[in-house]
Amino acid sequence: MELDDIDWSLLAALQQDAAQPNQALAERVHVSPPTALRRVRRLREAELITAQVALLDEDRIAAAQGHGLTAIAEVSLDRQGAQHLDAFERRAVADDAVRQCYRVAPGPDFVLIVRMADMPGYQLLAERLFTQDANVRNVRVFFATRRAKFDTRIPLRDS
Template sequence: MELNKLDAIDLQLLDSLQHDASLSNVALADKVNVSPPTCLRRVKRLADGGWIERQIAVLNADQLGASLGHGLSALVEVSLDKQGAEHLDTFEARAVAHGAVQQCWRVSPGPDFMLVVQARDMPHYLAISQALFTQDANVRNVKAFFATKRAKFTTTWPLFK
């Protein structure tokens, strides 16, 4: 497998793993019609090549929120006053390091960043916003949107037409 090329079996393996990474090697091999040793070798090569970033468990947000009180999801637009590389990097590093920030995207045009923030409640969100936005003199504008319903959430990529 070339570093930048994926064949049909690679795509089948990636598609199967992104839907259920808990499959045993034997079950995965059976699903894509290759031998278990071939499957193991290919998956290792995909991981070593960076195609598989990591394998995780996706938790049920509704059940977790009900149990732990993580009931507030916010999508937050952040615009900085100065957009020099060092200013963008500094804010990004602070946002990425904060445990309540689930996702951090640099975007263009419009705001400089889009964050997905998970908080227990509004007082917790206030503490997060003070740590990330109010204490930074370079943050010009923050616009938060609070989720009322998550209609879809997926981590999968469409690999087949």
């Protein structure tokens, strides 16, 4: 699918605020409302837009619930064959506490961003993912004390 300047502008505008009315979106990218609607529909059909969600502020939710713990875990495996990497990845992404999972190189095999209610919740996660897997060689965990930036936008070409 070929994208033109209007498509890129629509994608950029939707990353900023996907809840804006079509009229406001059309004005923002300088097209008519029917054009904006048709273009956005086409971008969805091409699966360039996969979902529209509400992003919750984890820190405010944690404060309202009275708890919340974020950790970044570096995981190294003993055996790095494709089947071993795939097996650990499947287990990690299936766990609700794992918010993001990256295969990385060089260094550890995986970096996980995990979120749980509290330290006992982290202990349960560690048992599920790290200690019960005989192939996990080393885990380094960093507990977040403050999040200075969080952005879900994908950098796009100038739009």
